Amino acid sequence: MKYGKIYVEDVKVGDDLPLLVKGPLAQIQLTRYAGASGDFNPIHQDDEFARAAGMGGVFAHGMLSMAFVAQALTDWAGAGTVRKLGVRFAGLVRLKDTVTCRGRVLAKTSKDDTHEIEVEVWAENQKGEKVVTGRATLRVPSRG
Amino acid sequence: MATALRKDVIGKEYPPYAVTVERGKIKEFARAVGDLNPFYLDDAVGRASPWGDIIAPPTFAISFRDESADTSALLRDLGTDISRVLHGEQEFELHRPLQPGQTYLCRAKVLDVYEKTGKSGPMAFVVRETAVTDGANEIVAVLRHVTVVRL
Numbered sequence A: 001m002k003y004g005k006i007y008v009e010d011v012k013v014g015d016d017l018p019l020l021v022k023g024p025l026a027q028i029q030l031t032r033y034a035g036a037s038g039d040f041n042p043i044h045q046d047d048e049f050a051r052a053a054g055m056g057g058v059f060a061h062g063m064l065s066m067a068f069v070a071q072a073l074t075d076w077a078g079a080g081t082v083r084k085l086g087v088r089f090a091g092l093v094r095l096k097d098t099v100t101c102r103g104r105v106l107a108k109t110s111k112d113d114t115h116e117i118e119v120e121v122w123a124e125n126q127k128g129e130k131v132v133t134g135r136a137t138l139r140v141p142s143r144g
Numbered sequence B: 001m002a003t004a005l006r007k008d009v010i011g012k013e014y015p016p017y018a019v020t021v022e023r024g025k026i027k028e029f030a031r032a033v034g035d036l037n038p039f040y041l042d043d044a045v046g047r048a049s050p051w052g053d054i055i056a057p058p059t060f061a062i063s064f065r066d067e068s069a070d071t072s073a074l075l076r077d078l079g080t081d082i083s084r085v086l087h088g089e090q091e092f093e094l095h096r097p098l099q100p101g102q103t104y105l106c107r108a109k110v111l112d113v114y115e116k117t118g119k120s121g122p123m124a125f126v127v128r129e130t131a132v133t134d135g136a137n138e139i140v141a142v143l144r145h146v147t148v149v150r151l
Helices: A027-037 A047-052 A062-077 B023-033 B043-047 B073-078
Strands: A020-022 A082-089 A099-111 A114-124 A130-139 B017-020 B085-094 B103-118 B121-133 B139-150
Touching: A020 A062, A027 A062, A027 B023, A062 A082, A062 A099, A062 A114, A062 A130, A062 B023, A062 B085, A082 A114, A099 A130, B073 B121
Parallel strands: none
Antiparallel strands: A020 A099, A082 A130, A082 B085, A099 A114, A114 A130, B017 B103, B085 B139, B103 B121, B121 B139
């Protein structure tokens, strides 16, 4: 099985990445993510705690949404291609929300045998509100 | 009632800690995200890959923590508690994928603490960096975290 799913030659500046739709989010996924990541902040598990903290109820780990964005990148370009991923958590993701991850190619650079693609990435909820915004650098193979 | 955050943690370096990546934890993480990429989950695909084994998803290193340390140490150093904390920004610089059976050394430090007043009131931003190196002391990943504290 090939890890790289795209070649640098196939990518054009301005290309849209395929959408990745995740959710609707259930509490069990936040609980599983807490176990997998070790982030047991009760604000993601315990509605009463989250309300008392002034957050209006449970919300998802930002890192879960970031992992969704990472999946959108690797579903497109292949596993092991992400060299850099930086995001800002722009809005809270709530239970039952759907998270749609999107991206657009900003630039391509090739130097010797190293080919990198710069991508703008973001995720939005079912109301179209951005919950994650960021940028990524992917290293992909060449057909050459 | 706004309470200032302690700024004397700027520049503080926490004791380095080692993390050995377990195969099952990589798979548990990928499944929790719902990312069923065979390069994370299928040992045979991993063996035949350029890395010779499965690899971890890009954000897996967020699970690295110092199990021997008091996990509230930073919050206490800052003078806040977990109910006031939100994740503001996160960045991963990945030099190569993390793999099972490897032991990595993590070095975390506080780069900056600054305050700003936003729509929802006064907030402090805590910027941290964690450098992850391998057994040969080569850099494998750098994580930059911005934590927002509601004051």
